[in-house]
Amino acid sequence: MDSTQTHGINLSINSSDYHLQILPWVTLLDVLRERIGLTGTKKGCDHGQCGACTVLVDGKRILSCLTLAVMKDGAAITTIEGIANGEKLHPIQQAFIDHDAFQCGYCTPGQICSAVGMLQEAKARNREEIKELMSGNLCRCGASRGIVNAVMQVMEGGSNE
Amino acid sequence: MTKLPSIGKPISRLEGRLKVTGIAKYAGEYQAPGLLYGYVVNSTITKGTIKIIDTADAKALEGVIEIFTHENRPSTAWFDFQYADMDAPPGTVFKPLKDNEIKYNGQPIALVVADTFEMARYAATQIKLAYVEEKFETDLESNIDKARKPKKGMASMLKPPPPKPAGDFEKAYESSFVQSSGEFKHGTEHHNPMEMFATTVIYEGKNRLKIYDKTQGTVNSQMYVANVFGLKMKNVQVIAPFVGGAFGSGLRPQYQLFMAVMASLALKRNVRVTLDRAQMFTFGHRPTTLQYAKFGADEKGKLNAVYHKAIGETSQFEDYTEIVVNWAGMLYPAENTLLEHRLVPLDVYSPLDMRAPGGSTGMHAVEVTMDDLAYKLNIDPVEFRLINYAEKDKSSGKEYSSKELRKCYLQAAAKFGWEKRSPEPRSMKRGNKLVGYGMATGIWDANRILARAQAIMTSDGKVEIKSAVTDIGTGTITIMTQIASDELGLPLEDITFSFADSSMPFAPIQGGSFTTATVGSAVQVACRALNKELFKKAKRDKDSGLADAAFEDAVFSDGFIFLKNSAEVKYSVQEIFAANGGKEIKTTNSSMPNPLTYGKKIKLVHSAVFVEVEVDEELGIIEVTRAVTAVAAGKIINPKTAESQILGGMIWGISKALHEETILDNQFGKYMNTNLAEYHIPVHADIHDLDVVFVEEEDDFVNDLGVKGVGEIGVVGMPPAITNAIFHATGKRINNLPIHFDKLL
Ligand code: FES
Numbered sequence: 023m024d025s026t027q028t029h030g031i032n033l034s035i036n037s038s039d040y041h042l043q044i045l046p047w048v049t050l051l052d053v054l055r056e057r058i059g060l061t062g063t064k065k066g067c068d069h070g071q072c073g074a075c076t077v078l079v080d081g082k083r084i085l086s087c088l089t090l091a092v093m094k095d096g097a098a099i100t101t102i103e104g105i106a107n108g109e110k111l112h113p114i115q116q117a118f119i120d121h122d123a124f125q126c127g128y129c130t131p132g133q134i135c136s137a138v139g140m141l142q143e144a145k146a147r148n149r150e151e152i153k154e155l156m157s158g159n160l161c162r163c164g165a166s167r168g169i170v171n172a173v174m175q176v177m178e179g180g181s182n183e
Numbered sequence: 184m185t186k187l188p189s190i191g192k193p194i195s196r197l198e199g200r201l202k203v204t205g206i207a208k209y210a211g212e213y214q215a216p217g218l219l220y221g222y223v224v225n226s227t228i229t230k231g232t233i234k235i236i237d238t239a240d241a242k243a244l245e246g247v248i249e250i251f252t253h254e255n256r257p258s259t260a261w262f263d264f265q266y267a268d269m270d271a272p273p274g275t276v277f278k279p280l281k282d283n284e285i286k287y288n289g290q291p292i293a294l295v296v297a298d299t300f301e302m303a304r305y306a307a308t309q310i311k312l313a314y315v316e317e318k319f320e321t322d323l324e325s326n327i328d329k330a331r332k333p334k335k336g337m338a339s340m341l342k343p344p345p346p347k348p349a350g351d352f353e354k355a356y357e358s359s360f361v362q363s364s365g366e367f368k369h370g371t372e373h374h375n376p377m378e379m380f381a382t383t384v385i386y387e388g389k390n391r392l393k394i395y396d397k398t399q400g401t402v403n404s405q406m407y408v409a410n411v412f413g414l415k416m417k418n419v420q421v422i423a424p425f426v427g428g429a430f431g432s433g434l435r436p437q438y439q440l441f442m443a444v445m446a447s448l449a450l451k452r453n454v455r456v457t458l459d460r461a462q463m464f465t466f467g468h469r470p471t472t473l474q475y476a477k478f479g480a481d482e483k484g485k486l487n488a489v490y491h492k493a494i495g496e497t498s499q500f501e502d503y504t505e506i507v508v509n510w511a512g513m514l515y516p517a518e519n520t521l522l523e524h525r526l527v528p529l530d531v532y533s534p535l536d537m538r539a540p541g542g543s544t545g546m547h548a549v550e551v552t553m554d555d556l557a558y559k560l561n562i563d564p565v566e567f568r569l570i571n572y573a574e575k576d577k578s579s580g581k582e583y584s585s586k587e588l589r590k591c592y593l594q595a596a597a598k599f600g601w602e603k604r605s606p607e608p609r610s611m612k613r614g615n616k617l618v619g620y621g622m623a624t625g626i627w628d629a630n631r632i633l634a635r636a637q638a639i640m641t642s643d644g645k646v647e648i649k650s651a652v653t654d655i656g657t658g659t660i661t662i663m664t665q666i667a668s669d670e671l672g673l674p675l676e677d678i679t680f681s682f683a684d685s686s687m688p689f690a691p692i693q694g695g696s697f698t699t700a701t702v703g704s705a706v707q708v709a710c711r712a713l714n715k716e717l718f719k720k721a722k723r724d725k726d727s728g729l730a731d732a733a734f735e736d737a738v739f740s741d742g743f744i745f746l747k748n749s750a751e752v753k754y755s756v757q758e759i760f761a762a763n764g765g766k767e768i769k770t771t772n773s774s775m776p777n778p779l780t781y782g783k784k785i786k787l788v789h790s791a792v793f794v795e796v797e798v799d800e801e802l803g804i805i806e807v808t809r810a811v812t813a814v815a816a817g818k819i820i821n822p823k824t825a826e827s828q829i830l831g832g833m834i835w836g837i838s839k840a841l842h843e844e845t846i847l848d849n850q851f852g853k854y855m856n857t858n859l860a861e862y863h864i865p866v867h868a869d870i871h872d873l874d875v876v877f878v879e880e881e882d883d884f885v886n887d888l889g890v891k892g893v894g895e896i897g898v899v900g901m902p903p904a905i906t907n908a909i910f911h912a913t914g915k916r917i918n919n920l921p922i923h924f925d926k927l928l
Pocket residue numbers: 064065066067068069070071072073074075076085086087088
């Protein structure tokens with residue numbers, strides 16, 4: 023792959039198709055934020071250390087700052103903007119509001135995408151495991167209790183659309 | 184007709200939906216036609232001068248528009264005072280790209296502007312630099328002989344220096360029945376909000392700028408830009424719609440603002456400058472601080488001698504101060520007190536207020552020393568604090584506006600189960616782990632300053648409230664709407680709170696836990712003025728039944744005016760709009776404390792914190808398994824958002840005690856762990872059972888709302904409660920924070 027040439031890639035983002043002509047050095051995170059204008063996905067470190075940039079690729083949670091966009095040619099991506107079902111919030115989103123699981127809201131899209139991905143992985147069985155499996159998503163405001171409560175509630179409610 | 188008040192209800196954040204759907208926009212997320220990207224280059228030496236800065240290769244890269252350095256930057260304001268912001272300490276404000284002098288490691292020295300972020304970042308690596316290095320000093324401990332008194336300035340108003348000594352400390356201490364003395368060292372910390380600093384400047388022509396800035400004060404940034412770049416205030420609009428955390432880092436305009444504005448004006452283009460995480464360590468920090476505490480008490484446990492001294496670092500150009508040592512004198516009056524604060528200027532950037540500045544540092548030393556005395560006296564730590572409970576402010580003789588600290592101790596202790604504690608260190612175990620219970624007191628100022636607010640009612644009966652204030656995650660949007668709702672007698676849905684825009688009525692920087700009291704009072708006054716206006720207009724209508732009524736008897740509810748003592752009167756504000764042709768009704772008001780009476784009482788927030796730790800001695804692992812904080816902060820407008828503030832503060836306290844520290848390598852004068860993998864903050868797995876109790880506290884003196892503020896108090900008592908619990912678990916007093924496992928070995 024030539025690093026100074028642009029490449030054509032196709033991405034399906036929140037069920038819309040995009041064709042982009044990009045240089046290989048552009049991360050998926052910057053494609054979302056700067057090229058497509060989906061700024062809901064956040065940049066907290068750009069180094070894979072904070073989880074703010076978490077999105078779902080083919081249902082799995084990944085760090086979009088550590089992913090070059092060209093690597094995901096043809097993939098189906100869900101960002102925070104695509105988590106709700108139209109006007110109807112995803113249960114995790116509603117639970118975040120109900121539990122006051124955020125303050126500044128900057129880590130929130132990453133926490134929510136991560137929680138949705140984690141519940142799909144179906145590895146967490148209790149509070150401690152949720153905490154462990156969500157620990158890649160930092161929250162400097164200290165909203166941990168609300169975040170874990172929100173995820174717990176949805177997990178126990180068995181609702182994970 | 185009577186609605187329950189919305190003040191006091193746990194209303195969910197009104198902007199919640201925007202935040203959970205990713206629609207909420209932050210400063211670096213605004214798009215604009217032809218937007219250019221700026222990337223900052225930082226000095227890799229600590230002190231000296233730039234000999235060569237060769238930008239030719241970088242500039243030749245395709246897509247690079249311009250590179251600004253000290254050699255080609257446009258000229259900016261001449262005088263120092265023009266760079267001063269609302270939070271500037273005494274001294275000379277740092278000016279980016281001023282000349283070739285390097286004052287600290289990481290100093291911004293160039294801005295690359297390109298048409299993509301990637302190219303700007305790459306070009307920044309292609310600049311060739313040569314420096315002349317000079318000897319520097321970055322280590323506090325080895326420069327302790329340079330400690331001197333801080334300079335005083337504007338900032339001293341909210342941060343008074345320590346009070347004069349009382350009695351004869353030395354003599355009293357020598358003859359005390361019990362004594363405790365300790366040395367404490369706290370490492371440097373950086374705010375590290377999750378959102379990195381960013382500014383997007385929209386060039387609107389004719390030197391008119393619309394600026395999306397990450398800041399805690401839109402007017403502060405506006406003033407800075409106008410002064411530094413010689414623009415008219417009205418031509419500079421600063422907006423900070425959502426702020427991804429700040430914790431003090433946004434109290435001063437940061438250099439990305441300067442850079443983005445400079446480039447935009449010079450290029451007449453829209454420009455964004457975003458810092459990266461490493462650059463988040465290149466401006467402002469909680470200073471490394473050394474402390475010395477010596478307390479003496481008599482056999483009944485009464486304190487008679489209190490000495491507390493702090494030596495903090497500052498930069499070579501500003502005297503950053505914080506209140507570290509005043510607290511002991513406020514909490515535990517002793518006949519003989521000596522409180523001192525000193526600074527050592529080093530070749531670092533100026534420190535900057537960071538959540539609970541000073542208080543979270545100083546109270547650690549105070550409350551650990553108190554714990555040690557209690558232990559030596561064989562008195563329960565809670566009992567010991569009650570013995571020394573101040574009913575009045577000792578140094579001034581003034582009363583407290585309110586002080587329900589006693590209730591905090593008792594309610595938190597009961598909730599925590601303090602009675603199950605066996606006093607002897609190392610006496611409690613769970614499996615192979617040692618268990619420790621510790622407690623501490625928290626204290627913070629309840630301040631209030633000047634703010635303005637506007638209330639506008641439109642013909643549909645809905646009201647817009649306007650204020651330049653930000654919401655950095657504090658719940659301000661929701662709280663202000665609640666205050667307006669109660670004052671106007673309208674449901675929350677009928678009120679829109681417009682905020683974080685410098686073109687709106689003045690609000691000071693958001694910090695120091697004074698926003699709710701300050702801006703909330705202004706909102707209350709503006710709403711009351713709107714009611715008065717409505718009432719005055721209604722009275723003009725002869726059929727209103729209000730002609731002879733007094734405003735004090737009017738009740739406003741759901742768009743009607745009622746009278747307290749008359750069931751017949753029910754006047755719709757719609758009639759006012761019918762009469763005036765539907766014109767909006769607008770009131771703008773200022774609010775500040777009455778300078779003649781405000782200083783007559785001492786206004787403080789208090790807390791009591793109880794913590795359980797588990798210590799695995801073999802592995803050195805410390806877990807805060809449970810913590811309860813009881814807070815007396817006057818009226819709590821929104822228990823939900825206020826609880827989150829306290830919880831967040833408690834986690835900050837855990838972090839300060841056990842996790843976070845920026846390590847400086849004195850050989851290079853450089854911070855070594857400038858990333859989130861090595862700058863440790865607690866993750867979800869580190870956080871266990873946290874509980875908050877709001878103690879009833881009525882205060883009709885602080886302000887009409889009776890609020891005091893909860894932004895800092897959650898942090899203050901945690902580090903000492905944790906270290907006291909570690910002592911109880913292990914029998915070891917570890918005074919240097921943070922406590923990593925190696926300190927236990
Ligand atoms: S921005 Fe990707 S992990 Fe922090």
